[in-house]
Amino acid sequence: MKYPENIPSVETLTDVTAEEIPTSINGRTEPLLFKGVAAHWPMVAAAKAGELSDYLASFDQGRPLMVFRAGAESEGRIFYNERMDGFNFERTAGQLVPTMRALESGGVGEECCYVGSTPVDHHLPGLREANDIPVGEEKPLVSLWFGNRTRVAAHFDLPGNLACVVAGRRRFTLFAPDQVSNLYPGPLDFNPAGQAISMVDFYAPDFARFPRYREALQAALVADMEPGDVLYVPSMWWHQVEALDDLNVLVNYWWRSTPTWSGLPQDALMHALLSIGGLPEAQRKAWGELFQHFVVNKDQACEHIPEGRHGVLGDLNRDASARLKKLLIEKLQRTL
Structure with missing residues (x-):
């Protein structure tokens, strides 16, 4: 070869x-x-x-x-x-x-x-x-x-x-x-x-x-x-x-550069395939723009929002991460 x-x-x-x-x-x-x-x-x-x-x-x-x-x-x-x-x-x-x-x-x-x-x-x-x-x-x-x-x-x-x-x-x-x-x-x-x-x-x-x-x-x-x-x-x-x-x-x-409690990005990818992968192409592209804004360009997405109101866009600690995971689990269970 x-x-x-x-x-x-x-x-x-x-x-x-x-x-x-x-x-x-x-x-x-x-x-x-x-x-x-x-x-x-x-x-x-x-x-x-x-x-x-x-x-x-x-x-x-x-x-x-x-x-x-x-x-x-x-x-x-x-x-x-x-x-x-x-x-x-x-x-x-x-x-x-x-x-x-x-x-x-x-x-x-x-x-x-x-x-x-x-x-x-x-x-x-x-x-x-x-x-x-x-x-x-x-x-x-x-x-x-x-x-x-x-x-x-x-x-x-x-x-x-x-x-x-x-x-x-x-x-x-x-x-x-x-x-x-x-x-x-x-x-x-x-x-x-x-x-x-x-x-x-x-x-x-x-x-x-x-x-x-x-x-x-x-x-x-x-x-x-x-x-x-x-x-x-x-x-x-x-x-x-x-x-x-x-x-x-x-x-x-x-x-890893992030703590283990922050979760695995590949799990988010699988969840996106579950909830977004079946949408029409135009809607998938629209969600792609939202991911680009809120996830890829996260710092830019926050710069016009008062610091105390960043919510899930802010830097998550272990407790905030646990609350977000709990919310996601509850939402997933409702769709079963």
């Missing part, structure tokens, strides 16, 4: 310490690659020596995890099956260290093997004492991802993301949030791993079916990463992730 030419690289910084990362990404809305920031991690050194599974075994609790397995015909692409009534992989139960040892020894053969979003503190308590990056005052979810030569289609995540390569080479292809319609996302509620993914095959795009994908490629950025590199992926940026070697290991940090 040949990577498209002329895709510009993500802005890259060298000679940055892990402690300087929070300042470097504070308020930043575009990706940023930090070269070699995690190169000093013991687990990176163990991976280079071919001893990563042995190093992780001293932390491993033997807890089960989910392993995605697909045949060689998938060419590593984690995707739907041809009928799109299922997927091109099977989910099987496994354990962390035995699965990684099989990858290190080539024991999985030509099949695609992929383990995603495995909580580090749950499976490998104590690992982060010597293998960690501070992300300021945030309390991140830290996860381990590993497998062989796999490819995850472009998708977005709500949290901010620091992706740290431990073993093998990784390639992130990134698209700004405004490229969503050019990426042709699939279903919101039926997808390989919980997030809508681009339906376009990056290496064999069908431009007759997906003509706007050419615009997405023109706006794309690429980050080619080696062990020790760290990539900042801002919230809501679409990213395709490729593992380019027979063993690839990555640790990532996710954190």
Whole structure:
């Protein structure tokens, strides 16, 4: 598979310490690659020596995890099956260290093997004492991802993301949030791993079916990463992730910029589909204008209203959020 030419690289910084990362990404809305920031991690050194599974075994609790397995015909692409009534992989139960040892020894053969979003503190308590990056005052979810030569289609995540390569080479292809319609996302509620993914095959795009994908490629950025590199992926940026070697290991940090009691934006999207998605087109567009005014441009919507009368347009605290949730629940129950 040949990577498209002329895709510009993500802005890259060298000679940055892990402690300087929070300042470097504070308020930043575009990706940023930090070269070699995690190169000093013991687990990176163990991976280079071919001893990563042995190093992780001293932390491993033997807890089960989910392993995605697909045949060689998938060419590593984690995707739907041809009928799109299922997927091109099977989910099987496994354990962390035995699965990684099989990858290190080539024991999985030509099949695609992929383990995603495995909580580090749950499976490998104590690992982060010597293998960690501070992300300021945030309390991140830290996860381990590993497998062989796999490819995850472009998708977005709500949290901010620091992706740290431990073993093998990784390639992130990134698209700004405004490229969503050019990426042709699939279903919101039926997808390989919980997030809508681009339906376009990056290496064999069908431009007759997906003509706007050419615009997405023109706006794309690429980050080619080696062990020790760290990539900042801002919230809501679409990213395709490729593992380019027979063993690839990555640790990532996710954190939200808002408290958990504020709710999840994707729930609001589902509610909007329920209450607005069935309206005539003209009414949907009218509601789109209201969302743009009251939600997207929230600060502007409040500037002519006396401060004590902002109501739900004001900054919500935990108590106000609870009252609003209660009101929403009552309104939803009346429509059942």
